Amino acid sequence: MKRLLSRGTLAPWLATIALFVFWEAVVRLFGIAEFILPTPTATFAALFEFWGPIWHNAFQTLFTTMVGFAIAVVFGLVLGVAVGASALLYQSIYPLLIGFNSIPKVAVVPILVLWFGIGTVPAIITAFLISFFPIVVNVATGIATLEPEMQDVLRSLGARRIDILRKVGVPRSMPYFFASLKISITLAFVGSVISETVAANSGIGHLMLQASSSFRVPLVFAGLLVIAFLGIVMYAVAALAERRLTGWATRGQDGAVYATGG
């Protein structure tokens, strides 16, 4: 058991190292120029060399992402519960939501800049816009697919609709909710970075744009690594919350380590 466990914890690190080794080998073997694909070593060198500005900009990106994500969680939860609980709302709003979600968010950023100016606000809004949809869909699904038998248990007691929603609908949708958080948080990073590359004065996206315009490609890749790292960390936080709060859904086993997707 213990050996299995340690192998399980080691596996992702080994896979990551293998990827970097492969990357390094390919670049050296084929003599690829640094301004096309820098080696991992050059990328890490850039990461340390520009640690100050990277840290500063990463913090900005993390901030806008988390604020946008937080709004998405609240909004997504409320809208998801409402849409899941009311068939009429489901029918009327769902096509709108799908249409809205189909719009590339990069096309929305210029409009946001027009309204709010360049900077933090468009990044937050983009992060929010791109990440609330999976939450709404999942929470609504969790509530709308409530077993009729389970409803009957409560209805036979004379429970009101709001009781059924509170006692059964919402708790039952929590595994769906947490599954969607794992997707949403990574999408939120995509949103804020998109906005930063289009219109911002700070943030990892802005840094990467600046670096690439001056052909400092290792720094661009360093930025990518930082975003990936932040995404993994936040995903892990969401996964941990999921396992802590909805362990019943996986019957307390380790099944929760697998991503459920949306």
Place this chain on the structure above:
Amino acid sequence: MEGRLPDEPAFVDITDVSLAYGGDDHQTLALENASMAIGRGEFVAVVGPSGCGKSSLLKLVSGLHPASAGSVRVGGDPVGGPLKIVGMAFQNPIMLPWRTTLQNVLLPLEIVEPHRSVYRRRKKEFREKADSLLETVGLQGFGDRFPWQLSGGMQQRASLCRALIHEPDLLLLDEPFAALDAFTREELWDVLQDLWMRNGFTVVLVTHDLREAVYLADRVDVVSNRPGRVIFSRDVTLPRPRRLDNTYDADFVELVHELRDHISKARQAP
């Protein structure tokens, strides 16, 4: 109809009830002109071929489903919606997996008045009550487990507790033991019989199992093939408490055979 005095109103009174499911095009008639009267404190078993509308009968009485025609009265009042004096248990235990067994048992008290409004204040007392109820069905010490950590039989015991925690006057059971193995099932017959003898609530038990019906009930009603109607009614006067040994007695076996004949007829009859 059995010989009830006219001045003694039935606790559950179903008169000429019909129930149709589905849209206008292809309606399924589950019940047609069904009548049944159940006295207060009586234990009635309803048996019949599968798909004969037995479960529909329970939905009518519980108020989960309105009748298409006829009248359903419980305690003298027409049933217009779910009743708070009813406890229900189903073939599946239907426990809420995010709640512990004890929290599942407590659920009705969080919903049914007057317990609901005093739930916070009297929570400790309610928990003790749930604990002692779990103990009477042989689940002492399992209150803090989650339902999915219990066996099917244990979950069904807990489900019985949940149906009884708010001390309903009327217990509606929809094949509650059908999914269990024979030993567990017979054990739970005794659990149910003991609870009933102690508390004196009224029971309507829908079942496929004729031995179960004869073992537990004061009266067994046989329902015909769809559209369902009560075609035969048999009082069971065997002394109580009935024990498993009694199921091999001649009069018990004879009763089961008699019912079996009527079921066969019910299956053939339209």
